[in-house]
Amino acid sequence: MKDHEILKEDSIFSRHKPEDLALYLIGLHGQTDGYHHKIWVLDQVARILSGAEIRFFQKTFGDGSAEHWFEVGGNGFYNQWRADWFDDYYDEGIPP
Numbered sequence: 001m002k003d004h005e006i007l008k009e010d011s012i013f014s015r016h017k018p019e020d021l022a023l024y025l026i027g028l029h030g031q032t033d034g035y036h037h038k039i040w041v042l043d044q045v046a047r048i049l050s051g052a053e054i055r056f057f058q059k060t061f062g063d064g065s066a067e068h069w070f071e072v073g074g075n076g077f078y079n080q081w082r083a084d085w086f087d088d089y090y091d092e093g094i095p096p
Contacts, residue, residue: 003057003058003059004057004058004060005055005056005057006056006057006058006068007056008054008056010056010058011056011058011068011070012068013056013068013070018048018049018051018054019048019049021048021054021070022044022045022048022049025041025044025045025048026041026045029041029095029096032096034094034096036091036093036094037093037094037095037096038093039091039092039093039094040092040093040094040095040096041093042093043091043092043093044072046078046081047072047073047074047075047078048072050075050077050078050081051075051077051078052072052073052074052075052078053072053073053074053075054070054071054072054073055070055071055073056068056069056070057069057070057071
């Protein structure tokens, strides 16, 4: 198996807008048991909707099949929103 970053246009998410990716995360992980996982989903949605950087990845398996996923970073707007509204306390949750 090999993981590597790819361009969005080379991923299965190529035709999707950020709002679509936010809804995808809600559908994929929003029902996962555990408060900390649900908080992570909400944080990822907040990042996406605030225009955070989204990086796309692919894992290629020995049989040639592939799995695609994305990771969401932060940005100035998101960081300022956290600072303005939540001061030093903000729970980013834990990924499922």
